[in-house]
Amino acid sequence: MNYIQASSEHLETIYRLTQDTIRSIYPSYYPKEVVDFFCSHHSREAIQSDIENKNVWILFVNDTIVGTGSRDENHINRVFVIPDFQGNGYGSFxxxxxxxxxxxxxxxxxLDASLCAIQLYEKRGYSTVSYEKTAVENGSILVYIVMKKELSHITSAINYDGKCFSTKSNTSGGDVNSKTVFNYHQLGDILWADYQGGNISKGFLVGNVEKDGTLDFHYQHINTKKQIRIGKCHSMPQTLSNGKISLHEEWQWLDGNCDVGSSVIEEM
Structure with missing residues (x-):
């Protein structure tokens, strides 16, 4: 898996990915006129402009571009994953x-949430700001929701030694769940933990606390199916309003089909 900033050479692939995904998914939620509006809104010219402004990124799995995402200052837009690759955590990543x-x-x-993505954004902590509508051809109306999420800056001055965390959310395909508890330890910039509960019989992780406060580690566990699984994870800490720590994680299996996913664990 490789996530990089898009260049002009990727324009046609991003355009086709966007158009094909809209045509595949949106007709279940919108009339034809609204689907056509979305397709024209995400035109080659619009994508090229965003690429020139260095606002577009693409996600490779092996040698295939499976998804794209864009931003304009603090506004996220044009997040699409090829339908055949959906459900693997790539959109969340x-x-x-x-x-x-x-x-x-x-x-x-x-962000502006289409009807087919509202639940995804709510699970990520977004709340509704306003309901909007736009008139399109033949009297059809595009209805969408403006949503926002408060962001906490990376916290670097955290000592994890003795802290316990439980799982709040996890992408399908992951083994840990709400019954999994992590017991963390730290010595200098070295971090390790043991974890168990739920689908995990016994697990361990070890890694580093980076200078920017993020965590990079590898994990290994045996689950209740007697499978031994290994993977790697990048974790970003945030301080909650109650002073406790929340870790927002992007993980990838290093065995099997090497699926990726995202999870959130919070200090108990």
Whole structure:
């Protein structure tokens, strides 16, 4: 898996990915006139302009571009994953990367949510700002929701030694769930933890606390199916309003089909 900034050579692939995804998914939620509006809104010219402004990123799995995401200042737009690759956590991964980038400068992120994506954004902590509508051809109306999410800047001065975390959310395909508990330890910039509960019989992780406060580690566990699984994870800490720590994680299996996903764990 490789997530990079798009260049002009990727224009046609991003355009086709966007158009094909809209034509495949949106007719279940909108009339034809609205689908046509979305397709014209995400034109080659619009995508090229965003690429020139260095606002577009693409996600490769092996040698295939499976998804794309864009932003304009603190506004996320044009997040699409090829239908055949949906359900593997790629959309969540792209969203997290965009939020991370925006969070370097801004305290909140905004987006316009189509009807087919509202539940996804709510699960990521977005709340409704307003309901909007736009008239399109033949009297049809496009209805969408403006949503926002408060972003906490990376917290670097955290000592994880003795802290316990439980899982709040996880992408399908992951093994940990709400019954999994992590017991963390730290010595200098070295981090390790043991975890168990739920689908996990016993697990361990070890890694580093980076200078920017993020965590990079590898994990290994045996689950209740007697499978031994290994993977890697990049974790971004945020401080909640109650002072506790929340870790927003992007993980990837290093065995099997090497699926990716995202999870959130919070200090108990």
């Amino acid at each position: 792209i969203m997290q990367q965009l939020e991370n980038k925006i969070g370097e400068v801004y305290d909140e992120v905004l």
